[in-house]
Amino acid sequence: MSRLVEVTELALRDAHQSLLATRMTMEDMIPACEDIDQAGYWSVECWGGATYDSCIRFLNEDPWERLRTFRKLMPNSRLQMLLRGQNLLGYRHYEDTVVDRFVDKSAENGMDVFRVFDALNDPRNLKRAMEAVRRTGKWAEGTICYTTSPLHTVDKFVELAQRLKEMGSASICIKDMAALLRPQPAFDIVRGIKEKCGEDTIVHVHVHSTTGVTLVSLMKAIEAGADIVDTSISSLSLGPGQNPTEALVEMLEGTGYTTKLDKSRLLKIKDHFAQVRPRYADFESKIVGVETEIFDSQIPGGMISNMESQLKQQGAADRLKEVLAEVPKVRKDAGYPPLVTPSSQIVGTQAVFNVLMGRYKTLTGEFADLMLGYYGETIAERNPDVIAAAENHAKKPSITIRPADLLKPEWEALDKAAKALPGNEGADEDTLTYAMFPNVAPKFFAQRAEGPKDPCKGAAPASTAPENPGSKPADDGKGPITGPVTYDVRLGDKTHKVTVQPA
Amino acid sequence: MSRLVEVTELALRDAHQSLLATRMTMEDMIPACEDIDQAGYWSVECWGGATYDSCIRFLNEDPWERLRTFRKLMPNSRLQMLLRGQNLLGYRHYEDTVVDRFVDKSAENGMDVFRVFDALNDPRNLKRAMEAVRRTGKWAEGTICYTTSPLHTVDKFVELAQRLKEMGSASICIKDMAALLRPQPAFDIVRGIKEKCGEDTIVHVHVHSTTGVTLVSLMKAIEAGADIVDTSISSLSLGPGQNPTEALVEMLEGTGYTTKLDKSRLLKIKDHFAQVRPRYADFESKIVGVETEIFDSQIPGGMISNMESQLKQQGAADRLKEVLAEVPKVRKDAGYPPLVTPSSQIVGTQAVFNVLMGRYKTLTGEFADLMLGYYGETIAERNPDVIAAAENHAKKPSITIRPADLLKPEWEALDKAAKALPGNEGADEDTLTYAMFPNVAPKFFAQRAEGPKDPCKGAAPASTAPENPGSKPADDGKGPITGPVTYDVRLGDKTHKVTVQPA
Known part of the structure; x- marks a missing residue:
């Protein structure tokens, strides 16, 4: 009788990006993968955002190897990534064929769901990446960054959703990285999208918990028809992170909505990350509790x-x-x-x-x-x-x-420069690493064979200041x-x- | 156009009882009183519960003096207390005339709203205290302790509310000290009370935040018609405490409900307690984040x-x-x-x-x-x-x-024993202190003149273990x-x- 609400688990990407400065090592995630794979999530966000940068800059991990490992350990799950449209995972715009290559390689290495966004909500900055995803047959999720201003009305967001739908979005994401999405606009925007884009339009809601109100916003979004919501396991939740997965499950108990998540699996995932988290104390966000001043x-x-x-x-x-x-x-x-x-x-x-x-x-x-x-x-x-x-x-x-x-074709030049670097293994993946992080890639290639480095050993607290919610480490290239x-x-x-x- | 939702601020009682083992000193509360008094709360919970015990056991503060100080510093506010029915603030049942005296003295010293509850929800254990409150002309709030079991159905809670209403409750409180109240039962119980006891029955909802779902429960309770809700300023909120006041205010923005709270005052109150809280680090609850296992x-x-x-x-x-x-x-x-x-x-x-x-x-x-x-x-x-x-x-x-x-009149004997103690000042208030805490009172009376002691100085962490949510220090008398x-x-x-x- 209940309507099924699907859930995306953020523990492996946005949760530690928001709470632990993206420092979690693959080693600390591997033991949780089987439970995550079996818990009944719609998707598992585990790649993209700042994780790629963090892998090569701080952890000496090959991000592509990380992706392949996730693919192997979670065979039943949709793997999901966050992709910054034409910026890919870097900090400038890339020429279209670089975008195509990145998407092709990500799909090939095991990515299923591409959440594509642009910081300015300019659909032209999403278009090429979305097309590339669709060509691979994978799931292209067009994304609206939520913010507030006199111009950011419900109608405007719904209009944007319509454009994203026309561009072939398999689902529409409302992405609220600053925890500004109050319950009423959450309801109104989801309802507006359903009414204007069709009730069968899949709406996916991503909120952070910084302001303390957004679990209520998820409730209202669900009441308005949201199909998928994003949460993170409780031991990696709250503050500038996201709402706890277990709280979402319990919140819906007795309502007309239900998740299909396995609570005993959730408990195991929780216990694992509760045990792992203290290792990253130096990287903990200084923002704890609730901050509503941003409203x-x-x-x-x-x-x-x-x-x-x-x-x-x-x-x-x-x-x-x-x-x-x-x-x-x-x-x-x-x-x-x-x-x-x-x-x-x-x-x-x-x-x-x-x-x-x-x-x-x-x-x-x-x-x-x-x-x-x-x-x-x-x-x-x-x-x-x-x-x-x-x-x-x-x-x-x-x-x-x-x-x-404005950009000229650049793949050949990037590929040539990347292949000239000691330690480059000759794959397109390495060229992409170099393309996005030209100043970090050389050192990473040279050291890669030494294997993963534990960021928690000998890390000077001063150099490891917690990042802002939603911030990404910038490349040295500027x-x-x-x-x-x-x-x-x-x-x-x-x-x-x-x-x-x-x- | 919006319906007004009233708010009770818990910072001065339940918040520090739940988060800081009831150790906050009057000195640390005084600077916030003017802002609390002016912020627009319906009431300010500031007394009762474990605060009385903590005052005499740990802080060498006279609880009655604390009450009088609150009265003086918050002349525009309804002061509210938590009263354990026939147990008063102690750990046994008291004979009726002791209950009467306690209520009279509390009213006389400035208390306005008496939230009266019984751990077993036995209305007979509330009756005398409620009658005493009504006789003083103060506000008697009959309280339902929320819990879950096969017997604890919505209908049963509504029936209990009807009995409390018949007993003369000025308002009905739903008290969820274990954070078990999910959104749907929150809605159903409030709606049930309104339908069975009359739409004009004032319903007051108290929830803790341990399980992470209860801000949503407050939203649903408000949608069902709840008149007053309990929250605590954000810097003394969450975990085994309560939901943040500011989050409640923001949650309602744009909905058909509104509070009349002054956000600039809330920010000052928040900043004050954010600054004070670290002093009590030794007393911090070990429960942080969200725990849903209790469900x-x-x-x-x-x-x-x-x-x-x-x-x-x-x-x-x-x-x-x-x-x-x-x-x-x-x-x-x-x-x-x-x-x-x-x-x-x-x-x-x-x-x-x-x-x-x-x-x-x-x-x-x-x-x-x-x-x-x-x-x-x-x-x-x-x-x-x-x-x-x-x-x-x-x-x-x-x-x-x-x-x-079963109890025989006991006031005379208690009064005589109390007055025999060195340092007793001869007032009924001292007799009540002795009646409730016969093993602690003698030492307190003897030391009272030395004035407040800072619990944060020289406190051995072992003796200051955080209390359970909702637990009270038991008296030595057992x-x-x-x-x-x-x-x-x-x-x-x-x-x-x-x-x-x-x-």
């Missing part, structure tokens, strides 16, 4: 600490309030991007600059790119005066075409801005020495 | 650790599984009491005895009393064979009358059971040397 400030907690440290470097720690008031203005000028990596850092740093040097007297290169359309389209028009300032600063025009259309004033600008867990001058 | 085991986490330590003392740690399987049987034989203090310890210890010595070969005095009706009536009939064993063990008959009806086998039986945070012999 009003629109500023994620991690973004505030970035701005605080930037201000402190300039002896201007007392100006945080001005900066916090500046953020919404900068965000509005930039066309209301969702405040997630990288847009949260780009907007936050620009707000700091505006307060310290005068509004838009100095622009970061990234902010200029954002204003000029090099990250993609934003939901609202961007401020023409600031666009003009950005053109002037960056000495390049604003664009309206899809950013990746060039600094030059000029006479020097700032440390933190993008993900990488600190850039940034030197700028007033215009 | 199936029916055994609160703290009860399991009690039983584990009892088994360990007997070199029988390997028999925990048998004991866990025994608990539901003992609970059934005892008429399905809710498993809260003291019934959880009584049932748990008996289950240990049953496994080690044979079923009901040995009875604790408390278990015999429970079987014989000396705690009150249970929802189900108790097992007649076990009643017979209890009569045989305790050498007294089972009773069906209200336990307090006599041990005698016989050849010796156990340490833990009731609340007091360990009894208990020696028994097989029958």
Whole structure:
């Protein structure tokens, strides 16, 4: 009589990315795989996001080997990954054939469900990856990043879902990485999608738990017809992570909804990660409990600490309030991007600059790119005066075409450069590693044969600061801005020495 | 257009009782009082429960002085207390005129709302206290302890609410101290009460957050018509505590319900307790995150650790599984009491005895009393064979009358004994302190003039083990059971040397 609600388990990817700075080793995940495989999940998110970067940067693990191991250990499960659209798992736009190769190789190595998103919700940045997934016969999930602003209405989200559906999404994901999705909009958006895209449209809801309200949002989403929801096993849940899987199961007991999860398996998975988690104490997120301030400030907690440290470097720690008031203005000028990596850092740093040097007297290169359309389209028009300032600063025009259309074919060059590196094993997978992380890949290739390194041994706590919710470690590849004033600008867990001058 | 949902703030009582072993000093609460008073709460729970005991046992604070201080600092607020019916704040039944005095004095010193409950849900154990409250003109809230068993149906809870309403309850509280109240029964019980007792019956819902599902339960209770809900400021929330106040406020945003809480005040209250909480690190509950096992085991986490330590003392740690399987049987034989203090310890210890010595070969005095009706009536009939064993063990008959009806007037004797103690100040309040805590009061009276003691200084961690959710420190007054086998039986945070012999 009950309607079945399907569940995606996040323990192997987003949970430890959000709670333990993506540091969990394959060794610590392997013992849980059989129980996860047998518990009755719709899918197991286990790859993508920041895990690829973390594997080669911190763990000396080959991410492709990790994927193949998951495939072998969880033969009954849909493996799921998070894919940043045209950015793949890196930090720039890639030319289309690189996107195709990445998707082909991921599918070949065992990936089933590709959750494809773009930080700006620009569908053009998802399109190629979605097409590539469909060509492999795998599951392409078009994703809406949820955020709040005067422009982000229920209707707008439903419109976006319609576009994603037209692009061939097998399911639509509502992705709420900042835990901003309250119960009522959760209900309204899911209902809107079902009504406009068809009741048979599969809606998949992903929420974090930072603000403490989102298990209720899952309940309302389910009441509105959501088909699949994302949770994480309780011992890797809450805080900037996600809602506990077991709580979801119990919440639905006696309602008209049910999961098909095996509670005895869940208990084993819980016990395993409860035992493993203390090893990663140095990497634990500093955000614990519940933070609701973001609903009003629109500023994620991690973004505030970035701005605080930037201000402190300039002896201007007392100006945080001005900066916090500046953020919404900068965000509005930039066309209301969702405040997630990288847009949260780009907007936050620009707000700091505006307060310290005068509004838009100095622009970061990234902010200029954002204003000029090099990250993609934003939901609202961007401020023409600031666009003009950005053109002037960056000495390049604003664009309206899809950013990746500016790129020339690059696979051959990447492949040649990658194969020249000591330790490269000659596979396309290695070329992809090099393409996404050109500064980390050489060291990784050279050391790969030494096998996995335990990040919990000898790790200096200072170098292992917890990441912001939803943040990803940035690659070393980004060039600094030059000029006479020097700032440390933190993008993900990488600190850039940034030197700028007033215009 | 929205319906107003009222809120009770628990920070000053149940939050620190559940999270910090009731150790928070008045000094650490005073700075938050103005913001709490101005935030727009329906009531402020700040007294009763284990706070009275903790004041005199650990903090050298006069609980009555604490109450008067709250009254002075929060002139605009309804002050609320938790009152254990005929037990008052102690651990035995008191004769009616003692109950009357306690209520009179509490009202006189500033209490407004009396939440009156009985661990067995026996209305006869609430009746006198409720009448006393009504006579003072204060708010009498009749309370239902929520639990689960084959007998605890929605209809039964609604029936109990009807009885409490007939007894003159100004509001009905559903009290879910073990976080067992799932969303659907939350909805059904509230709806049932509204339908059977009248839509204008004020329903007040109290839940803990241990299992992670109860914020959803509050949402469903509100949808069903609940008028007032209990939460605690976020920096003193979650785990075995309660749901965060701020999350409740945000959860309702955009729905047809609203609170009238002032978010800027909430932020100040949050910041205050976030700053204070680390001082109490030694007293932090070991239960963090989410525990859902209780839904199936029916055994609160703290009860399991009690039983584990009892088994360990007997070199029988390997028999925990048998004991866990025994608990539901003992609970059934005892008429399905809710498993809260003291019934959880009584049932748990008996289950240990049953496994080690044979079923009901040995009875604790408390278990015999429970079987014989000396705690009150249970929802189900108790097992007649076990009643017979209890009569045989305790050498007294089972009773069906209200336990307090066995008591002779005792005020004069208590008053005389109290006044004879050095440091007694001659007020009825001191007599009540002595009546409830005869073994602690003498030392407290003698030391009172020295003023508050900081529990965080020089406290040996071993003596400050976190209490179970919902547990209260037991008084020294209980006599041990005698016989050849010796156990340490833990009731609340007091360990009894208990020696028994097989029958």
